[in-house]
Amino acid sequence: xxxxxxxxxxxxxxxxxxxxxxxxxxxxxxxxxxxxxxxxxxxxxxxxxxxxxxxxxxxxxxxxxxxxxxxxxxxxxxxxxxxxxxxxxxxxxxxxxxxxxxxxxxxxxxxxxxxxxxxxxxxxxxxxxxxxxxxxxxxxxxxxxxxxxxxxxxxxxxxxxxxxxxxxxxxxxxxxxxxxxxxxxxxxxxxxxxxxxxxxxxxxxxxxxxxxxxxxxxxxxxxxxxxxxxxxxxxxxxxxxxxxxxxxxxxxxxxxxxxxxxxxxxxxxxxxxxxxxxxxxxxxxxxxxxxxxxxxxxxxxxxxxxxxxxxxxxxxxxxxxxxxxxxxxxxxxxxxxxx
Amino acid sequence: xxxxxxxxxxxxxxxxxxxxxxxxxxxxxxxxxxxxxxxxxxxxxxxxxxxxxxxxxxxxxxxxxxxxxxxxxxxxxxxxxxxxxxxxxxxxxxxxxxxxxxxxxxxxxxxxxxxxxxxxxxxxxxxxxxxxxxxxxxxxxxxxxxxxxxxxxxxxxxxxxxxxxxxxxxxxxxxxxxxxxxxxxxxxxxxxxxxxxxxxxxxxxxxxxxxxxxxxxxxxxxxxxxxxxxxxxxxxxxxxxxxxxxxxxxxxxxxxxxxxxxxxxxxxxxxxxxxxxxxxxxxxxxxxxxxxxxxxxxxxxxxxxxxxxxxxxxxxxxxxxxxxxxxxxxxxxxxxxxxxxxxxxxxxxxxxxxxxxxxxxxxxxxxxxxxxxxxxxxxxxxxxxxxxxxxxxxxxxxxxxxxxxxxxxxxxxxxxxxxxxxxxxxxxxxxxxxxxxxxxxxxxxxxxxxxxxxxxxxxxxxxxxxxxxxxxxxxxxxxxxxxxxxxxxxxxxxxxxxxxxxxxxxxxxxxxxxxxxxxxxx
Numbered sequence: 001x002x003x004x005x006x007x008x009x010x011x012x013x014x015x016x017x018x019x020x021x022x023x024x025x026x027x028x029x030x031x032x033x034x035x036x037x038x039x040x041x042x043x044x045x046x047x048x049x050x051x052x053x054x055x056x057x058x059x060x061x062x063x064x065x066x067x068x069x070x071x072x073x074x075x076x077x078x079x080x081x082x083x084x085x086x087x088x089x090x091x092x093x094x095x096x097x098x099x100x101x102x103x104x105x106x107x108x109x110x111x112x113x114x115x116x117x118x119x120x121x122x123x124x125x126x127x128x129x130x131x132x133x134x135x136x137x138x139x140x141x142x143x144x145x146x147x148x149x150x151x152x153x154x155x156x157x158x159x160x161x162x163x164x165x166x167x168x169x170x171x172x173x174x175x176x177x178x179x180x181x182x183x184x185x186x187x188x189x190x191x192x193x194x195x196x197x198x199x200x201x202x203x204x205x206x207x208x209x210x211x212x213x214x215x216x217x218x219x220x221x222x223x224x225x226x227x228x229x230x231x232x233x234x235x236x237x238x239x240x241x242x243x244x245x246x247x248x249x250x251x252x253x254x255x256x257x258x259x260x261x262x263x264x265x266x267x268x269x270x271x272x273x274x275x276x277x278x279x280x281x282x283x284x285x286x287x288x289x290x291x292x293x294x295x296x297x298x299x300x301x302x303x304x305x306x307x308x309x310x311x312x313x314x315x316x317x318x319x320x321x322x323x324x325x326x327x328x329x330x331x332x333x334x335x336x337x338x339x
Numbered sequence: 340x341x342x343x344x345x346x347x348x349x350x351x352x353x354x355x356x357x358x359x360x361x362x363x364x365x366x367x368x369x370x371x372x373x374x375x376x377x378x379x380x381x382x383x384x385x386x387x388x389x390x391x392x393x394x395x396x397x398x399x400x401x402x403x404x405x406x407x408x409x410x411x412x413x414x415x416x417x418x419x420x421x422x423x424x425x426x427x428x429x430x431x432x433x434x435x436x437x438x439x440x441x442x443x444x445x446x447x448x449x450x451x452x453x454x455x456x457x458x459x460x461x462x463x464x465x466x467x468x469x470x471x472x473x474x475x476x477x478x479x480x481x482x483x484x485x486x487x488x489x490x491x492x493x494x495x496x497x498x499x500x501x502x503x504x505x506x507x508x509x510x511x512x513x514x515x516x517x518x519x520x521x522x523x524x525x526x527x528x529x530x531x532x533x534x535x536x537x538x539x540x541x542x543x544x545x546x547x548x549x550x551x552x553x554x555x556x557x558x559x560x561x562x563x564x565x566x567x568x569x570x571x572x573x574x575x576x577x578x579x580x581x582x583x584x585x586x587x588x589x590x591x592x593x594x595x596x597x598x599x600x601x602x603x604x605x606x607x608x609x610x611x612x613x614x615x616x617x618x619x620x621x622x623x624x625x626x627x628x629x630x631x632x633x634x635x636x637x638x639x640x641x642x643x644x645x646x647x648x649x650x651x652x653x654x655x656x657x658x659x660x661x662x663x664x665x666x667x668x669x670x671x672x673x674x675x676x677x678x679x680x681x682x683x684x685x686x687x688x689x690x691x692x693x694x695x696x697x698x699x700x701x702x703x704x705x706x707x708x709x710x711x712x713x714x715x716x717x718x719x720x721x722x723x724x725x726x727x728x729x730x731x732x733x734x735x736x737x738x739x740x741x742x743x744x745x746x747x748x749x750x751x752x753x754x755x756x757x758x759x760x761x762x763x764x765x766x767x768x769x770x771x772x773x774x775x776x777x778x779x780x781x782x783x784x785x786x787x788x789x790x791x792x793x794x795x796x797x798x799x800x801x802x803x804x805x806x807x808x809x810x811x812x813x814x815x816x817x818x819x820x821x822x823x824x825x826x827x828x829x830x831x832x833x834x835x836x837x838x839x840x841x842x843x844x845x846x847x848x849x850x851x852x853x854x855x856x857x858x859x860x861x
Contacts, residue, residue, distance in 0.1 A: 021761050027810060031827060033821035033822075033824070034813065034818075034821060035640075035821065035822065035830075036825075040497075053810035053811050054810060054811055055727075055808060055809070055811075056805075056817075056821065057805045057806050058547075058692075058805065058806075058811070059547075060546060060547045061695070061696070061802075061805065061806040062806070063690060064696055064699065064700075064806075065699055065703075065806060065807075066706065068699055068700045068703035068706075069703045069723060069726055069727075070703070070707055071707075072706065072710055072722055072723050073723070074708055074723065074727065074810070078461065084427070088550055118429065159532075159534050161531065161536075161543070161544050163547075163548075166548060194451075195454075195533050195534060197453035197532070197533055197534030198423065198453055198532065198533075198534070199428075199455075199532075199826045200826065201826040202423075202427070202826075203430040205428075206428060206429060209428055209429035209433075209444070210431060210443060210444045211428050211429070221826060224826070224827070228829070229629045229630060229829055230626075230629075230829050234343060236429065242505075252747050279351075285382055305648075327548065327549045327551075330359050330532070330544065330548040330549055331549070333363055334357065334361040334362050335360075335616065339534055339536055
């Protein structure tokens with residue numbers, strides 16, 4: 001008897017959906033990992049009393065789930081960590097446009113889609129780091145200049161499978177055109193110190209230990225190393241310095257993390273509230289403090305680390321272009337032999 | 340599975356031309372090299388470990404016989420991270436060397452860990468236990484009469500190994516190595532981190548980067564065809580061979596190793612365990628040692644519970660289905676059945692994310708159809724009934740890990756003479772009675788092994804869990820991955836260590852009975 005009860009309750013547990021569509025709940029599919037979003041969602045719950053249910057995962061996997069679940073999907077909000085995926089979601093028709101003066105005021109127009117299907121929530125800059133003892137800051141200027149022969153065997157960068165490298169090249173295609181970008185890629189790849197491997201922190205460490213002189217990385221990884229509990233990482237991070245590329249022309253390449261409201265959303269108003277909350281001063285400061293990401297608009301206070309890197313000119317290219325050119329960028333990188 | 344194969348019917352897009360022109364050759368070469376390397380690595384490590392502990396006697400043998408299983412609890416990408424931390428150019432060893440000799444970058448040669456060779460080493464170190472486990476059981480269950488005959492005919496022990504014991508253990512060796520190879524093909528984390536462009540990274544690059552889901556599915560279908568061909572070729576090549584034996588079992592005296600031989604056995608054994616488990620676990624502990632007190636909270640316990648119960652449920656389900664399939668195959672050994680069993684075992688070679696999507700799409704479709712019908716007929720929307728439930732997750736694990744359980748149960752079943760079945764059946768026993776009264780007791784070891792393997796696999800499993808799980812449901816593997824992918828290894832170390840420790844529990848509990856040598860209590 002007991003076994004039978006146990007069996008049925010186990011069965012019930014297996015098929016009982018773990019969400020509900022109650023009026024004061026909002027369901028989020030997030031490519032932003034839990035530790036970098038949950039604290040904010042908890043804060044939102046504190047302020048509004050609305051419960052937030054969360055699934056995290058890789059952007060494309062979540063998008064596939066969203067697409068196949070269709071109009072019955074429980075998700076109200078899709079959060080991603082790059083513009084390319086938001087663009088892809090828009091193309092797949094799973095997001096809906098929202099008219100919100102609030103959001104339009106909070107988020108500058110080049111960081112959201114033209115028809116308001118998605119909004120940027122934090123800015124990530126792809127910068128250069130260089131070895132303080134071997135390189136002078138004035139030797140560096142632009143991404144384009146890294147193709148010059150003086151950097152032969154001196155450059156470290158991770159694999160072209162990484163979305164931020166893809167976006168960097170996609171941005172270059174948008175501003176320079178395909179022909180120039182391809183020519184640049186050939187020279188740039190020939191300057192690599194080693195075949196691409198590891199993550200951005202590994203590239204920074206390689207610069208610190210003398211394996212190469214310059215690396216192209218996202219700035220928050222350097223921030224994370226500077227603030228790390230690990231003494232070795234701190235030491236490595238202090239041996240390198242950050243350089244803002246392309247300050248005299250188009251500006252440093254940036255990407256965004258952002259969010260959109262799904263077609264299937266049951267609770268559009270609350271979903272809007274959530275996105276507005278994520279764009280509020282409080283949340284923007286938190287991104288800076290917690291993960292060394294830049295706020296989407298100017299006056300927000302940033303963390304001490306970000307402050308120390310000084311102000312910078314960011315590329316004003318609409319981030320949709322990154323998504324539009326992503327596939328072309330990968331093909332170009334394949335042809336140039338960037339592993 | 341069908342979803343993936345069906346993709347072949349769709350038109351081949353222009354992305355194929357691009358892949359063909361640029362990277363496809365790289366993908367194929369690297370994957371083949373990886374398979375060859377890991378195949379050789381797991382074969383050598385696994386068989387020597389099994390031979391040492393099953394056939395020889397030397398101090399420390401008992402400890403080693405369970406310690407050899409420990410690396411199994413270590414997810415491959417975690418061991419990759421730890422070894423990179425240790426052996427990288429900026430890691431402690433190379434830094435110390437440079438400081439000691441005043442070298443600079445380029446002054447000396449040091450093997451690059453993040454390379455194809457590195458990936459082969461990492462995967463071999465964590466995958467050899469599959470071979471070890473199955474081959475050891477096979478060695479122990481081998482007819483002592485045959486082995487003794489070989490020795491009494493003047494063959495040296497190592498000649499006996501190569502001429503008699505190994506050929507007789509072939510089904511187990513093949514089962515173990517093919518598990519290891521399938522896991523290698525499905526591996527994404529290690530090769531991606533090491534920058535090796537394999538077929539699997541290619542699938543994801545095509546899907547994520549180029550946004551070509553169809554082309555990615557087609558690549559995947561080719562991968563499956565390749566694995567299917569391998570499995571069929573192997574089965575065909577041994578179709579006329581029979582591996583069961585006829586003599587009554589009795590305990591065979593182990594070969595007593597003395598002097599330098601026993602020292603050698605001990606050091607080889609401990610070296611394998613040290614490299615596969617002790618060293619990476621030590622590195623993880625060092626990373627985890629900062630600030631673990633505050634991270635060890637109620638939420639962390641919740642993760643432990645989720646991971647453990649999910650793995651346990653999935654392991655039991657997998658075992659039940661595997662026994663059913665293996666037994667069906669034995670009773671009605673038709674070609675179709677053989678084919679079906681081979682197909683069911685393909686799941687293991689396919690990257691988890693692909694399995695997950697292959698499960699997700701048809702189930703969501705079914706859900707939406709049910710909702711549509713229910714809405715039109717009864718005016719009652721059901722919403723999504725199955726999608727986003729734990730049940731679906733368990734089903735996906737079943738698809739993915741069935742072959743682990745099946746291979747194990749199957750290789751155990753092969754060692755039982757069909758004449759036993761026949762005598763039992765001729766005495767009037769039903770097939771199910773033969774199963775319960777004769778096979779299950781004999782198969783106990785294989786069954787427990789299968790249970791253990793699936794449990795540990797699910798515990799480490801990431802991509803399927805990531806995409807199919809319900810809201811607010813986390814596991815240790817998910818937590819580890821999220822932190823590690825953000826390159827926060829120090830924070831990732833604690834959940835990673837927890838995976839290893841929970842994985843150890845069943846290893847320790849079940850090993851006693853797995854390793855229980857037949858008739859050892861004289």
